[in-house]
Amino acid sequence: MSRLRILLADDHAVVREGLKSLVSAQPDMEVIAEAADGPETLAKARALRPDVLVLDVSMPEMTGAQVAEALKAERPELKVLALTVHQDKSYLRSLLEAGASGYILKRAAAHELVQAIRTVAAGGIYIDPTLAAKMVGNFLRAGRRAEADRLGPALSDREEEVLRLIAQGLSNKEIAARLEVGIKSIESYKARAIQKLGFSGRADIINYALQKGWLQN
Numbered sequence: 001m002s003r004l005r006i007l008l009a010d011d012h013a014v015v016r017e018g019l020k021s022l023v024s025a026q027p028d029m030e031v032i033a034e035a036a037d038g039p040e041t042l043a044k045a046r047a048l049r050p051d052v053l054v055l056d057v058s059m060p061e062m063t064g065a066q067v068a069e070a071l072k073a074e075r076p077e078l079k080v081l082a083l084t085v086h087q088d089k090s091y092l093r094s095l096l097e098a099g100a101s102g103y104i105l106k107r108a109a110a111h112e113l114v115q116a117i118r119t120v121a122a123g124g125i126y127i128d129p130t131l132a133a134k135m136v137g138n139f140l141r142a143g144r145r146a147e148a149d150r151l152g153p154a155l156s157d158r159e160e161e162v163l164r165l166i167a168q169g170l171s172n173k174e175i176a177a178r179l180e181v182g183i184k185s186i187e188s189y190k191a192r193a194i195q196k197l198g199f200s201g202r203a204d205i206i207n208y209a210l211q212k213g214w215l216q217n
Contacts, residue, residue: 004029004121007050009041009067010083011059015106019054019083022110029117038062045071045078052121055100057084057091065098072099076171079120083113092131093203101169102126123168125206125215159193162186166202167209 006023008031010016020031032048035041037060045053053071057064068080081102082095092103101120104113105128116126155163158179165175172190176183199205209215 003027004052004117005032005048005050006030006117007033007035007041007045007048007053009035009053009059009064010056011036012056015056019113022113023054023117026114029114036060038067041067042070046074049075050078052079052081052117054081054083054117057082057086057095063094064100065094068095068100069098072171076174079123079169081116081120081126087131089131092127096203096206097201099169099202103131104128105130120169123170125167125169125209127206127210127215154196155193156189159189159196162189163193163205164209164214166190167206167214 006029008016008019008023010019013036016034016036020034023029023031032050033044035044039061041053041055041059042062053068055064055067059067064082064084068082071078072080076099079102080095080098080100081104082091082100083104083106084091085106087105095103102116102125104116104126108116108128112128119126161179162175165178170178172183172186176186179186194200194205197204197208199208206215
């Protein structure tokens, strides 16, 4: 059985050591390298091509969002799991917009971190349960549930399918290959769906997917 190849990026050596011990104890995972800042993370991710990058949100020289955005532009298939102490939704939104597939708090239990890694590696989205509840709550309190329910039927089957796949972390190229259509068609479906729902980016799509029950942690 091939094991998931994990790159750990955190500027605190003690945190990295704890993460390494946890990950290395899993039979289906291995830590292939560690990094302490943004540029080192970029270099090692490019050289070693890990399956999953466990990425601290706050590191020297580059933010986690900047690192994630740069790497996802080069390797859309790379899965990024953001690890942070921050419960501020602005951090969550910036990481989701940068292409992260998961966001988990450092205070999470060990089994939750392992579950998060496996979820994003399998192509899913993992949002720390506490933050996921806040995201959905805000979405509903803003009155967008009624708007989504009202506008939902206006989405074509293909537009909804494209939104689902975007929420799952697939790139336009990956979606086009899966649906066997051109990338420009995918971009058109995405643009029409976003316009109909009044969304501004990927974070809104994931909010919508959570509210609709498309994503399960």
